[in-house]
Amino acid sequence: MVSQKVVIKNPTGLHLRPAGILCKEAMQYKSLITFKFRDNTANAKSVLSVLGACVKCGDEIEFFCDGEDEEAALKSLVDAVVNGLGE
Numbered sequence: 211m212v213s214q215k216v217v218i219k220n221p222t223g224l225h226l227r228p229a230g231i232l233c234k235e236a237m238q239y240k241s242l243i244t245f246k247f248r249d250n251t252a253n254a255k256s257v258l259s260v261l262g263a264c265v266k267c268g269d270e271i272e273f274f275c276d277g278e279d280e281e282a283a284l285k286s287l288v289d290a291v292v293n294g295l296g297e
Contacts (some may be wrong), residue, residue: 211276211283216291223266228295233257235290241277254287
């Protein structure tokens, strides 16, 4: 299992469009991909789970990837967040 913290840069946080982009990116990997925000854990492959986390701009989340392609998955998701998730 690998993990890394990242700060959400999107001005409106993880609303529907960036949440969809995050999920689409996560679904390309076989690993179990979750993220922790405050006391909650969300499934990065579920748009409803991502939206339910209520992540806003400036919030820090920690991705956890566990599986055969965990390193690639973590790098890809962190890069996507750092690059603004399409915004």
